[in-house]
Amino acid sequence: MSDLFASAGMDKDAPRPLADRMRPTRLSEVVGQDHLVGPDGILTRLIGSRSLGSLIFWGPPGTGKTTVARLMAHETDLHFVQISAIFSGVADLKKVFEAARALRSTGKGTLLFVDEIHRFNRAQLDAFLPVMEDGTITLVGATTENPSFELNAALLSRARVLVFRSLDETAIQDILLRAEDITGKSLPLDDAARASLVRMADGDGRAVLTLAEEVWRSAKPDEIFDAEQLQEIIQRRAPIYDKGQEGHYNLISALHKTIRGSDPDAALYYLARMLDAGEDRLFIARRLVRMAVEDIGLADPQALVIANAAKDAFDFLGSPEGELALAQVAVYLATAPKSNAVYNAFKAATRVAKEHGSLMPPKTILNAPTKLMKQIGYGDSYRYDHDEPDAFSGQDYWPEKLGRQSFYDPVDRGFERDLRKRLDWWEKLRRERRSRGD
Template structure:
């Protein structure tokens, strides 16, 4: 008897045709092939997934509340949401705020309601949730409250600024961190196991590849896939790698959270008198594509707020650097900003003027509309002279030492002290002047000099 697989059946004989072979599986990206199948396999994020972390403790207790996963790209937000659905036996539904409209949301909510009526919950994962407007965000609230859905939103933006207070009050914010180099190395090793071979890179080139990923696991796997596809016969060094791969641009959103974080880091480095750190954060902003004019404006603010009269030249240095940039542009003008940053970082610091100004404004609000004392008011008319305007005013230039010591605050107001210079930089000299005037004022008024004089 002939083997059935050796002789194809006769189509007209009535014999059933052999089952056709299944088509070959379409190639899948490496990131999809090694996607974790359990939360324990997720690389990084131990601070939230560990036994003492918020998600670990939540799952151990058999509960799951609505969440907002906040973190940079490529740290596992989608993967964690999918695995949370599996761990809690909920249906996983994924939408993107970029492509989902009101009609689509209605359909999602209706399907979740039917599922809920059948005894099964729904984990609704909303990618880029900060893209939804206020009304769309509010539409989730009743379905979260009645248990129809557990909402897991993902965002790269600060939820405090981008999400409604009502939504945030019903969801716990979980902060995910960019992957460390150790995390990325573990991910690279997992990729090599899936590929069945080691990456053709020497030690320094491998480190350079991890650095290129910039804390983004998805980016690393894409890079690994590219390197593996070259089918090299000998390892590449760092130079060879850099000629084949462009360094990934740093994650920097000029209108988002990174923008504010980096300018804050620059400002605090200047305030902390660390020129090297200040140069680093300036370089990060410039390399990220920040408008140098914005940086110049903020540098002038640093000079006013944190250096002020401790070094009166600081403001001029900033203005000149700004003007130089306007004339030269990048990259030459960037150097002027860098030099100004160095000057600001090394300048003596004081916030005495800033503190004094705030105190003066508060006193002005409290004192209301108290008029100035009449002796310092001008009297351009006879009527005003009759009212006592200008009476008893002493012209300081005609007095000994050019100082009359008169009172310039409203009558009945206790003399406050707003400006208290620090003993740094030029303000050290200003403190001597403040002290001299205080002693002279006390002598002329016949009162006791201020304590410490």
């Protein structure tokens, strides 16, 4: 049987992925996280003090979270245990905790690394609390999601959150140079293709090594790929973007704020990012309609019309042709005069309405469809504005117990400049007629 394995080449170690072969063996070899593991990094200081405490590593994939946890355990002489929240339950946790207690009785501590810790539910997260508090384990949890939203307050109060940064181009280039050194061969890419490969990695060190392996496997002897050939060989990695998670909200926030900030170029960039990531086009269209009413309002009443028209155009044309309509409205909204006066007025009116309850409108402006209602004053002394000078009666329409309120304050931009003049004119007439006793 051994001869059979040997003849098949299976007596040798199984080939290991490049990312695994290149895993750092010392914290100083970790790239892109100098704020954590550099000479003055937070983790460097914690390790030096021999007092780690429990930690939450938050950052994108491929930034070194697992590697750093493993190296921390080695440098602090802790037993390293790794589990994934995707495949583990409470029963698995109990076994780990029991083993950690037994090991602790011999004087050896345990660093428990929990990958994707945000996948645990509240009950599972609560199971960590007693063993964190009594020192049975040093917990290091890793997550790509915002801990403030995904982990419960009790766990967060007992752990320090450390942020892992997406790798910049320099760090990715360093990884490629080290890969070439370890493999003993240069990447068969021209300068433009190499730069394109770095961008494709999207800040993920593991991803760029996987892509590099694909390039080496695809190249013939002495072949050098340009950027266009690289695109054909490697079907570009999907951007880091989960429509149910933080990346989704980050980009829609960026799109909204660049439109509010009147930067059409930045708005187009974030719109393109969302489209490229596969965001639901009608979700984008709905948000553009929202921006039209929230941030532009009556400074340009056409903004809402155009935003709705873009939504209808996309419905009619579909993708990709309809995406140009979304781009057009994004530019229109970004370049339109801005006003949140209606937005603020509506919030203020809603607050007053809730605070003061069901106040009766003045009887003057109530209809009187029955004889009884006429007898008790409904509609009494109502003045029909169209029959008044300037089509304006100046009557008081507010509940007596509330009195006249002011919510809408137009800005001095766009169409609202004209609305301000109208409101000022009506207020002047109102004061004049009030002074005459009209």
